[in-house]
Amino acid sequence: MKTTFNYFLISSVLFIGLTACHKHEDETATINLMEPMENDTLAYGTELHMHGTIIGTGELHGYTLSLKDVSTNAILYSASSTTHQETYAFDEHWVNNVTDTTVVQVSVDVEIDHDGTKTSKLVNLVCLPQ
């Protein structure tokens, strides 16, 4: 009886271990960035509307939406979600407050797994100063 229990215990541990650590090699995500569009121009004080969807083929491990100044790599805006879902939708805003004409890159980075596998979508736009 004890041997049977041990077999059962070992099998259970192996099963849990194998399923918990399985690779997400086949999983992908489609990022649909509806706004902004490539090469959009944004006047000073105007609100940048960033909205889109992320659709995964399996469970995704979060995403980050960020804005950076392409010439200096300064981060102008960044927000992340760490919730595990197959789909995400975002609708965020940022007010253009640059002091010089700036090429800004909007970046959506999706975490496919916890090993650092990512997929991204990048869009550049021009932000005008006052």
Next chain:
Amino acid sequence: MRKYSVILLLLVISRANACDICGGVSGNATIGLFASTKYHMLGVKTGVQSFKSLMDGIVHSREYLFRNEFNFRFQFHKRIQVIGVIPYQIGFQKRDLGNDLVQGLGDPMAMVNGILWHKKDTNGRAIHFISCGFGVKLPFGRVGSNSSPIKNLYPGTGAWEELLILNYTFTLNKSWSAQNELSYAFIQSNNTGYKYGNSTQATLTAVNNRKLGFRRLISSVGFVYSHFEPSIQDGEVLTVNSNEGYVLAPRASINLIGFNWLYSLQCQVPLFQNLNDRSIKQTFGMEAGITYLLKTKIKKHENNI
């Protein structure tokens, strides 16, 4: 306890918030369940209405409107009631990438309700009750700017609103009565040229009234149907984010009356809905209230209208 059995209509359950988060989907003001020519009423109420917003069928935010209000009804003439509501709203939006919270005074409402017919039987029980109310919602609530992405979390519309409410209640038997209510809200443009669509609301409610020791328990079940016309900007009907739509929701309430106090609990969950091309969904709504009943000095024979 007989005096309580004739209280059968009028607890002000108004919706005075702007929220087009939700597509202007707060219901119209309503005369509600309790109407009596015997009592003045003074109450407070708190409640929550929740929504979720979708993009391509994916939820991107959840909204919760916590509404608190002070309300009163004053029966200053045997045929005329004056009703007032002062709301205070806390709006909360939860997104993947952030949260927003807006709170403030909502648009207060004042209404005059005329009792057209109040027929009673020999025991003083209301057999038929018909009333017609006209109200105004004042643009004194906190309003968000048109460019604000969370404009719809704000409690005020910034616009005047006129309300018309018809109410007919009749007794079915010793314990049951039925209430029908129809209301229409005509919403004006605000100072930016934006106009929320007018809305219509119809309710059909079955009301059970029974004695419970020294108290009286009044419970109700029914349906409420709300229809919202599209919003208008500078005279042009909007085709995107128009807030047009409808909601059909079952509604239930429990009300306990005793020792001049009325305790109320109400909930509703939508059954069918289409708001803003299905980009917004109401999920559930709950409301709790407590009201003090103050006997009027209208003479008994005058009260039997």
